[in-house]
Amino acid sequence: MDLMRHTTEGGLIPVASYARTSQDTSKHVARGVRDQHRINEHTAKEHGCVVVATYTDNARNATKGDRQRPGFDHLLADLHRGHAFTAGPLWGVVAVADDRLYRRPEDFIRFMAALTAQPGRVYVGRDGLRDPYTKAGLLQGAESLQGAVAEGRMRSRRTQDWHWSRAMDGLPHSGPRPFGWLEDRLTLHPLEAELVRKAIEDRIAGRSMSQVAREWVALGVTGTRGGRPNPQTVTQIITAPRVCGFRANRGELLIAPDTDRPVVGAWQAIVSPEQWTAVCATFAAGSLHMHRGPLSPRLTDRKAGPKYLASGFxxxxxxxxxxxxxxxxxxxxxxxxxxxxxxxxxxxxxxxxxxxxxxxxxxxxxxxxxxxxxxxxxxxxxxxxxxxxxxxxxxxxxxxxxxxxxxxxxxxxxxxxxxxxxxxxxxxxxxxxxxxxxxxxxxx
Structure with a gap:
């Protein structure tokens, strides 16, 4: 490749530095991505390049397709355009490892299409310059992708096994605090638990979820993440198995193998199992907590997702x-x-x-x-x-x-x-x- 016409005044190839971490520290200091950019600058200098623009995705997962990476999308847009807004032309990309850029075949294809949108560009890795236009360069990237996919599946399996083991032990979810319980996820929240209990009783008595949601809004109730209640979220709350003490995992009610009965959690229950069964019976299966969530099966056995192009925007x-x-x-x-x-x-x-x-x-x-x-x-x-x-x-x-x-x-x-x-x-x-x-x- 003739790279001389794509160099800066100092004879260096202008490249973009990309850094990504899946998680940040508890103090959110973004040290991981800062260290990656520092390494990228050193690597670029070693191989006759200079970093002119940086793109960062801090605490952004690259394994799951539903996770947004604005820094990555911005990098691809600038590569297609041929230059960064303030830094000038881009003739390559440097990263500490291929899996920082892509862990899925779709992202690999998008990245390679953007990088090779113009001739003469390079990919800079720890092992030196890579020609993305040659068969050898593509094979090297594909091998990295294969390793990243395998590692992602292994990590996903480990995470799923960890959550399943916690669930079988009756331990609460490790995510955000569920509505109705205190931060320990075991003790009932005195006000929220009473709201959930009353909503279940009202629903069994024939009240609509819209009425319940409006009542919560009038009382100034907010979710554990600060959102306003609506009929869908209230439905999810009152049909969740946790309200009667049962444990679920990945949308499935867990059954204890020794008793053939639902696994009972270690937290305090809001209502009895009979009341939970009664309130669930008032909804269609597609509305229940057990059937909700991204891409979960509904009554039609189709995968749930946005129906209209601009939904959510x-x-x-x-x-x-x-x-x-x-x-x-x-x-x-x-x-x-x-x-x-x-x-x-x-x-x-x-x-x-x-x-x-x-x-x-x-x-x-x-x-x-x-x-x-x-x-x-x-x-x-x-x-x-x-x-x-x-x-x-x-x-x-x-x-x-x-x-x-x-x-x-x-x-x-x-x-x-x-x-x-x-x-x-x-x-x-x-x-x-x-x-x-x-x-x-x-x-x-």
């Missing part, structure tokens, strides 16, 4: 009753209109209930933001990506990944009554890496 921009902006997520739902077969709406009770927008309008506005006419916009995505998006060659999940890599969210402002035309300016983007972009404007 839209926030209500209507004015809240107490001032400020509502800010609640907009949900997708069918509509009886040929022009707008589905809408995104702010649900009353969870939000203000005063904002709705046509689904096709939102998605057309998002496409205009991603691929502006004339190519003059806040970002410039690769031309092959635009062609695949518009031709139908890009699938639903891939489109959502593109949206997630570009926007933190999109705010929907209220529409004007009597307006018969689509107003794309109602979709206001919040860009990622806003410090590197001009102040965002609505879609024209």
């Amino acid at each position: 839209l926030r209500c921009g209507a004015e809240a009753e107490g001032g400020g902006v509502c800010g609640q997520l907009l949900g997708g739902s069918k509509a009886a209109s040929r022009r707008s077969p589905y809408n995104y709406t702010c649900a009353a009770g969870r939000g203000c209930g005063r904002c709705a927008i046509s689904g096709p309008l939102v998605e057309e506005a998002i496409e205009r933001l991603l691929f502006p006419r004339g190519g003059e916009g806040k970002i410039r995505l690769p031309e092959p990506m635009r062609v695949r998006w518009r031709s139908g060659g890009m699938g639903f999940e891939e489109k959502r990944k593109v949206i997630a890599s570009v926007f933190t969210h999109l705010t929907i402002t209220p529409g004007k009554k009597g307006c018969g035309t689509w107003d794309h300016s109602r979709v206001v983007p919040a860009w990622k890496w806003v410090d590197r972009l001009a102040v965002p404007d609505p879609v024209e």
Whole structure:
């Protein structure tokens, strides 16, 4: 490769440094990624390169496909573009190990496509420069991927076994504090436990979950992570086996092999097993705690997931009753209109209930933001990506990944009554890496 024309004034190849850790320390000092960048700078210098831009994903898992890595996405976007915003051209990438960059085949393909988007680039590892355009370079990367996949599966199996063993011993979950219990996860929270008990009794008596959720909101109740109660979260809370003392693991009620009865946890129960069974009987199976969660099976045996392209990205921009902006997520739902077969709406009770927008309008506005006419916009995505998006060659999940890599969210402002035309300016983007972009404007 002829690299001389891609060097800096000092004769060094400008490269990007990428660092990632799966976990941070309890003090969140990000020491791991700082050490990686330091090593990357030393490695780059040893092999005739210089780090001109850094990309970081601190405490970001790369094994699971549903975990976002904004630093990695930013690196790929800049590689496709050919330069960093402030650092100039990029002609390579340096990392302490391949598994910092990718642990899944999908990410390996994305990385190699971005790195080789222009000729003459290099990958810098601890063992020296690697030519990503040759068969040997690809095989070396593929071997690293194979090792990372095997290691990820082994770690995942160990983690699953650890959680299963804790569950069989009747120990509580190691995650966030469950609603209804104190921080020790064993002792009942005096106020929250009473709310859960009353909600179970009210549901058995025929009360709707919307009514229960509104009552909790009126009382100022928040979840253990600070969120506002809604019918779905309250349903999950009152149908969880832990409310009657039973232990579940990975959506399955655990049975003790010596007694053939459910494993009983070490924590205090809120209601009796009979009451838990009675409240679960009031719901369809697809609504129960045991059948919820990402990609879990529902009544149709299909994998659960977003149904509409912009689900999870839209926030209500209507004015809240107490001032400020509502800010609640907009949900997708069918509509009886040929022009707008589905809408995104702010649900009353969870939000203000005063904002709705046509689904096709939102998605057309998002496409205009991603691929502006004339190519003059806040970002410039690769031309092959635009062609695949518009031709139908890009699938639903891939489109959502593109949206997630570009926007933190999109705010929907209220529409004007009597307006018969689509107003794309109602979709206001919040860009990622806003410090590197001009102040965002609505879609024209």
